[in-house]
Amino acid sequence: MAHTDRAQIDLAALESAFRSRNAEVAVIGLGYVGLPLVLALVSRGFPVTGFDIDPKKTEALNAGRSYIRQIGDSQIAAAVATERFHATTDPARLSSCGAIIICVPTPLSPQREPDLSFVVDTTRIIRDHLRPGQLIVLESTTYPGTTDDVVRPILEETGLKSGSDFFLAYSPEREDPGNIQFTTSQIPKVVGGDGDAARILAVALYDQVVPQTVPVSSTRAAEATKLTENIFRSVNIALVNELKIVYDAMGIDVWEVIDAAKTKPFGFMPFYPGPGLGGHCIPIDPFYLTWKAREYQISTRFIELAGEVNTMMPRYVIDRLALALDRHSGRGLNRSRILLVGMAYKKNVDDSRESPGLRLMEMLLERNAVVEYHDSYLPTLPTMREHPDLAGRRSVDWEPSILGSFDAAVIVTDHDNVDYEMLATQCPLIVDTRNAMRRVAGHNDRIIKA
Template sequence: MTDAFISRLDNREARIAVIGLGYVGLPIVLAFHEAGHHVIGFDVDAAKIDAIGAGRSYISHIANDLIGELAQSERFTGTTDSAELRAADAIIICVPTPLGAHRDPDLTYVEDTARMIAKVLKSGQLVSLESTTYPGTCDEVLVPILETSGLKAGADFDLVYSPEREDPANPDFDTRSIPKVVGASTPGGLARASALYAQIVDRVVEVSDMKTAEAVKITENVFRAVNIALVNELKVIYARMGIDAWEVIDAAKTKPFGFMPFYPGPGLGGHCIPVDPFYLTWRARAFGMHTRFIELSGEINRAMPDHVVTEVGLALSKHAGKPYKGARVLVLGAAYKKNVDDLRESPALELMEKLEGLGCEVDYADPFIPEIKPTRNHPGLSGRRSVEIAPDYVASRDVVLLATDHDAFDYDMIASYAPLIVDTRNAFARRDVSGILLKA
């Protein structure tokens, strides 16, 4: 017998709702729209809905013309009204899952979203969670909330988990080319979820259940966090020995097997890597287990901003004859990674606060972030604006600290005029630096 949900997908009659129109949700909206489906984009932030309606992108790597096409399409509905979700065949949840003050999972956004859906949930709908979380979240948190609707998961509606795998501004991969992992509570739900995501990706990877799919995402980011911690520790050790860690890594990666390059930096940023491993750490404690390797990696990565600040202080003292107090510091880059406008968990913000706390006069320059918007952990930097970096200005700084290696920076100009550069990304390695270059 033909499945009605899948038939509606194949006939382009299905409506796909996406909750949360940020770095994950907006690309999914665009992908389903491009595939010919009617998409309902929901967000509690009316400014996002207004921006889309005006054809204006609020994410730097997503072009305005794509948003303009969306705004003019009869197959897109942007809304802050949760009642619109009732018209959807599938509801995809893309909301934040941050850490609390004590580094415990904060599922407030997921729980509030589930309560909102429960009020409009109808028989036959499919609900997919994409937000990163710990294994067991769908079964233990979402199912009870969604079933307050009076409907039963697996019988009246489908609940599935399909972790997001977006890598903003990565030119080599997009939504379609990145395989999509899917786990569901029933075989029918798995088939429908696979059919749903097959509309926008080239390969769907089915796993046995939702908690396995949840574990896949955690494993991917634990792997990255642990390996980044390793190279961060190696960087500090090799520097003491007079060895360039970046040169070591570049040579090691010529081995065609058994090695994968990871690179050091000033700390971890973004929503995933600094956060997700601690979801597993918290969950493991419920089973009487201790994630010593993950916790040690977290300690190393969280210590990197302090290491960089110490290196800046030593550089100022040795090469500029100045203490922290009164030193003029230009921080290049505020975003957590190159070529994006994403401030989430950015180590650059921590560097700025720590240096100012020691008495430095700190400016920042970032072509992607003209103004620092309010953040949970760095409210004191809210409203700070990026400076223009002309040669005279660069020359007037006591030290230039490279935190984020955006391609848009004029590295040759900076190398020519900065009296002292502390480089945490190895961006100046092959450039002719007229002043003093140090790596941190």
């Protein structure tokens, strides 16, 4: 159990340890958020302990191997070679760390309500090894009040008090997998503390890793910042998705319109339509706020409407595909062979979480279509809580004879490594949800935008 001695904490010494990069930092959760943070901390000279409950991950990391495509083995091997990084499944290692950063998933329940089980379980692990003088930072996206109302009470079960014995902060992750322009160490970090001391210590830590820290007044303000960022994207993507439907009915290409509109040097920011939302943030985060808002008897109609628009986009794509098949070959979806091109939730990543491609595959199977997919980033579909029946399906090879065997292809994710020219010459019908075929000349009579 935790050490409960009530010693006087030397805040200046703690801050100095972070600024001099002498304090050991633990990162809990070694996925798409935690692992890049580990590498950023190690590159700045911090000793780092990576904690994960999955022994396969920790064994791979300690052997210098990566399990995330965007992070190469060489990066992991280099971190291990510094002898400042070690991955472990042993929670006792947390007690030696000056800072513990929580980077675990915050999904939705089947009822579309916040599922904080990973945060709660992780906080209980920290509680059992908490000692005076530690800084605990939650990075997982969540609703305002989680740090204060969920994390702090669990940690204070030790008898230690936040703000005097240990220090608690919230700093939302801003990872964008696959974005080589903005990596972890290039993105400003918002920081809110449970009191001034926690904020000061968290700023001292992150000042060593990112180009700018942005302190805010509280953990709740920091939690709200992350939700605002992703709700902004959700709402604007819903807007262009709705415009796509309207303009398509009018015979207008929405991508042409957006390209023209973005030439305006002020007052317009381009967002692009697609087959639905995917990833670990944008399809999920708005529901965290709408759920919390109900506690205050507030209806978030604008946010919920955006969610409805984005959620219905896979059905719109299926309808466009069925219509195109009917017009092109006189047959419907029943027993048609359909190829889904790209199953990751965004281009050039190997992450299938919340991907609209998964829903499209399920809907096509329900319509008795024969469905395959191609995605070199996802050679096999992983086990997924919401799509268990799709696990284990394998990507088909990208060969002319295989492409020509399908009645239609649907471009779901516009990976850069796809030979779209081959697709255009071999597949009789293409439904393009990403405007990927813009790079291919001709064949317009067989390319349907959706």
